[in-house]
Amino acid sequence: GAVVSQHPSWVICKSGTSVKIECRSLDFQATTMFWYRQFPKQSLMLMATSNEGSKATYEQGVEKDKFLINHASLTLSTLTVTSAHPEDSSFYICSASGKLSYEQYFGPGTRLTVT
Amino acid sequence: AQSVTQPDIHITVSEGASLELRCNYSYGATPYLFWYVQSPGQGLQLLLKYFSGDTLVQGIKGFEAEFKRSQSSFNLRKPSVHWSDAAEYFCAVGGAGGTSYGKLTFGQGTILTVHP
Numbered sequence: 001g002a003v004v005s006q007h008p009s010w011v012i013c014k015s016g017t018s019v020k021i022e023c024r025s026l027d028f029q030a031t032t033m034f035w036y037r038q039f040p041k042q043s044l045m046l047m048a049t050s051n052e053g054s055k056a057t058y059e060q061g062v063e064k065d066k067f068l069i070n071h072a073s074l075t076l077s078t079l080t081v082t083s084a085h086p087e088d089s090s091f092y093i094c095s096a097s098g099k100l101s102y103e104q105y106f107g108p109g110t111r112l113t114v115t
Numbered sequence: 116a117q118s119v120t121q122p123d124i125h126i127t128v129s130e131g132a133s134l135e136l137r138c139n140y141s142y143g144a145t146p147y148l149f150w151y152v153q154s155p156g157q158g159l160q161l162l163l164k165y166f167s168g169d170t171l172v173q174g175i176k177g178f179e180a181e182f183k184r185s186q187s188s189f190n191l192r193k194p195s196v197h198w199s200d201a202a203e204y205f206c207a208v209g210g211a212g213g214t215s216y217g218k219l220t221f222g223q224g225t226i227l228t229v230h231p
Contacts, residue, residue, distance in 0.1 A: 043221045093158055106158040
């Protein structure tokens, strides 16, 4: 149990375009979802936390207008990178936790390359 | 603010040898502690966690970790490493209350290489 999927697993886009990444909890209701960013050979940095039906809470330094997060249902959260630039190229990982559960279950990640 | 330090960026061991990966944390109260493993290009898999109770925690794949409050450490150990254990390992501390509740702070990661 506790499976989280991400789609797509990798995406290449041109500079200036927007890209949407989906994160789904397949077998549980995810009341909270987290989005992380991981640069090559570096650790995961929390970008934002989203609770179902509420606005996402962004970490300091993360541009909320650039990284749009929507958590419209208990099984789906999306991250949209708007007007992507090469410096946005990274590995984006989501995680999800259920009600009354502290543990986070991680998705397999999405590799974004902006050309 | 919570923080995690993994002093070793890269560790190489021979298959069958024992392993210890170090993790030191900084947190104002009793922390929630985690070890995750990440294979190249993949997400994270939870190896084990500590919330409270017995300070020696058993995890999957034969891993264990010991919480030592006096040393602010949560080192990961395995008595005999297998080639399939080669991966990157992340220690994380979780906020236990307030605005940091549920948020994980990760260490820099330790890359494990296993020689045959």
